[in-house]
Amino acid sequence: MIQRGCKSPLRCIVKLGGAAITCKNELESINMETLKSVCAQLREAMAGSTNSSPGSVPSMDWSTQMGYAAVSLAEEFKDGRALDLVSNFIVVHGAGSFGHFQASTSGVHKGGLHLPLVKAGFVATRISVTSLNLEIVRALAREGIPSVGMPPFSCGWSTNGRNVASADVSHVIKAVDSGFVPILHGDAVLDELLDCTILSGDVIIRHLSHELMPNYVVFLTDVLGVYDRPPTDPDAILLRKIDITAVDEDGTWSIMKPCLQLKKLGVKITVAAHDTTGGMETKIAEAAMIAKLGINVYITKAGTPHSLRALRGEVGDDAPDDWLGTARHHLF
Amino acid sequence: MIQRGCKSPLRCIVKLGGAAITCKNELESINMETLKSVCAQLREAMAGSTNSSPGSVPSMDWSTQMGYAAVSLAEEFKDGRALDLVSNFIVVHGAGSFGHFQASTSGVHKGGLHLPLVKAGFVATRISVTSLNLEIVRALAREGIPSVGMPPFSCGWSTNGRNVASADVSHVIKAVDSGFVPILHGDAVLDELLDCTILSGDVIIRHLSHELMPNYVVFLTDVLGVYDRPPTDPDAILLRKIDITAVDEDGTWSIMKPCLQLKKLGVKITVAAHDTTGGMETKIAEAAMIAKLGINVYITKAGTPHSLRALRGEVGDDAPDDWLGTARHHLF
Structure with missing residues (x-):
């Protein structure tokens, strides 16, 4: 029943971190500036070398408040600019300041x-989510990205003790094969053991990565990458490149860059132990699992030149020195 | 793989007609008054005999603009009022003034x-849809109805020449079995023949009726029922009870009430031929198909005492004289 993999290889799965696209301290408030910048970068990444200027992109959100008229739409889309994207991307977003209050209260x-x-x-x-x-679907559509919302609960995703128990990825594949960019998110789902639970965006990404084997995975966050301690600490060091040596699901790893700090930090550290940002612990463990599949994983700050390079797939196996972020590889 | 039918019999599938819940002549505008009244009636119907007063219902929409506080929520839901509903209903809504512009333009x-x-x-x-x-999910949640949005495209519904080709109804069944009210709608979907098309709410209802065999189906519209000519015509006669005698898919039938008009109208009429309301033609054909399954179908005006009686399942096989609407039965 389940078709394995997309017709053409999936290029990238992008995680839009909840902390990056929402205002952390304001309930149900979107960080429109970052979101807009992320959407523009995604379009640039999908456009490849034919780098169309963002101003000329015809929007796919025709809601009335946008004031679209039928005649101008037909004209705008006549020349095929909407189809110049290689859109075999999947976007998964977190909840940030959406859903959190509702989930934690109940x-x-x-x-x-x-x-x-x-x-x-x-x-x-x-x-809320x-x-x-x-x-987010609307913001992407305004950049001309053919985005379609696919909430995991509606798609029939369910869990067993918070691990994915059932997820018919074939709907997602069909959407990608038809030229759409599926937009999934952390969601409340049914759980075989607990009745219900929260399925996080990071767990969704791990599952999709396993099923669809994208070329690379990009986590867009509100900090430059993974640090050895909370990034608010002035002594915090950005871990530039991490080698996944973990053989178990606990996710231990060694740091390849910066080399100088290696001894100070110890060969193996559990970065998660220093985490106070809430979602970073899961993110690191999930990213480690993805890297173990042989997929390059990049964690970087949304809306920066570094995130654009990561989204375009330009960081490669060996993260260049002028790229700021955390790259994560599995050494075979 | 596909579980057939719900654990407890499905009581009712409700169609919220697009014309009833949106403002026809204003793009993307909801008729909040009718929608609110429909949601309150649905809650009354689900509450059965324990007719709780609408004012005391704790809302399940906790969005920030609602101003909910965690402490009051815990208090509000302590006494179990939210669980006094027999919620084995499914709601399917049309698009009305949403989606129409976008679909017809493109x-x-x-x-x-x-x-x-x-x-x-x-x-x-x-x-838009x-x-x-x-x-609509939010309006129902504000009435304490545990509603969950299940957009057909996201759920993996697809068509073949506009007929349902693939629809894994098991997700809908699981939601009902877990005590939720799934809210589906007319949606843009992938089509095996045409690439893509619009799947109408009425076709969804026929498919769900066939798979789940609800006790009855209620179509809520903006007119009292099916007329022998456009309802704006002062001579229009409300067809009170229709006997489905159609054996083919064209849907011919005879009218049982009002008997006096039988000769004038002819024994068999194609009501759809007089239709100018847009969606009525499909509605009648789909309703006929449902009635042929042996399921009572009621078409009545949203937000009236008649719609409440229909939703509560009180109209029965023989529509009482003081009930205004169109009842549709299959005589075995």
């Missing part, structure tokens, strides 16, 4: 749908 | 995804 991640508060929290969480999904 | 119903305008129209149509879906 404890929906711990299950218990028989409890009224949990059931209501499930509904409220989905309303799907409204964010809609806004 | 011709997305005729397929041709290789054309930039069609591809953009597919994206734009989905943005999913934004309506989100608002």
Whole structure:
């Protein structure tokens, strides 16, 4: 039943970190500046060498407040500019300041749908995260990216003890094969053990990576990459390149860049132990699992020249010195 | 793989007609008054005999503009009122003034995804109809109905020459079995023959009825039911009860009420021939197909005492004289 892989190889899975695209300290508020910049960079990455100027892109969001008229639309899309994208990308976004309040208030991640508060929290969480999904789909469409929202709960994703139990990826593949960019997100889902839980965007990316083997995966965050301690610490060192040597799911690894810090940090560190940013712990573990599949993983700051290079696939196996971010490879 | 039917019998599939819940002459505008009334009636129907007063219902939409505080939520949901609903309902809504402009401008119903305008129209149509879906999910959640959006494209519904080709209804069943009310809608989907097309809410209802055999199906529209000519005509007669005698898919039938008009109208009429309301033709044909399955179908005006009786399942096999609407049965 399940078709394995896309017709043409999937180029990239992009994670839009919740912290990057929403305002952390303001409930249900989108960081429009970063989101707009991310969408423009994604279009640039999909356009490849035919680098069309962002101003000339016809929008695919024709909502009334945009004031579109039928006649100008037919004219705008006549010359085929909308089809010059190699759009075999998948975007997965986090929730940031959407959904978090609803999920944590109700404890929906711990299950218990028989409890009224949990059931209501499930509904409220989905309303919040799907409204964010809609806004991200619209922002991408305004950049001419043929984006389609695919909320995991609606797509039938379910978990068993928070691990993916069922996910018919064939819908996602069909969408990619038809030239669309599926936009998934962290969502409240049914769980075989717990009744219900939260499926995080990072777990979704690991599953999609395993099933679809993209050329590379980019995590866009609100910091330059992975640090050896909280990035707010003035002594924090950006870990430039990490070699995944972990053989178990705990994810231990060694640092290849910067070499000078290697001894100070110890050959193997659990970066997650220093984490205070909330989502970084899962992100690192999931990124390690993806790298173990032989897929290059880049973690970098959204809306910077570094994120554009990562999205275009220009960082490669050996991250250049002027690229700031964390690259993660599996050495065979 | 596909589980057939819900754990407990599905009580009702409700169609919220696009003309009833949106403002026909204003692009992307919701008829909030009717929508609110429909949601309150749905809650009443789900509450059964324990008719809770609408004012006391705790909302499941906790978006920030609603101003909810965690402490009051925990208190509100403590007493279990949110679980007193027998919620084995499915809601399918039309698009009305959402999506129509986008679909008709681009011709997305005729397929041709290789054309930039069609591809953009597919994206734009989905943005418009999913934004309506989100608002309907929120309106239902505000009435304490545990609603979850399930856009057909995301759920993997696809068509072949506009007929449903693939629809894994198991996701919908799982949602119902977990106590949620799935909210589907007319959507742009992939089509095996045409590349893409529009899957109408009425076709979705026929498919779900066939798979899940609900006790009854209610179509909520902006007129009292099916008339013998356009309802704007002062001589228009409401056809109160229709007996489905059609054996083919063309849908011919005889009218049982009002008996006096039988001769004037002819024993068999094609009501659709008099239709100028846009969606009524498909609605009647689809309703006829559902009635042929042995399921009672009621077509009535949204937000009236008649719609409440229909939603509660009180109209029965023999529509009472003081109930205004069109009942449709298959006589075995």
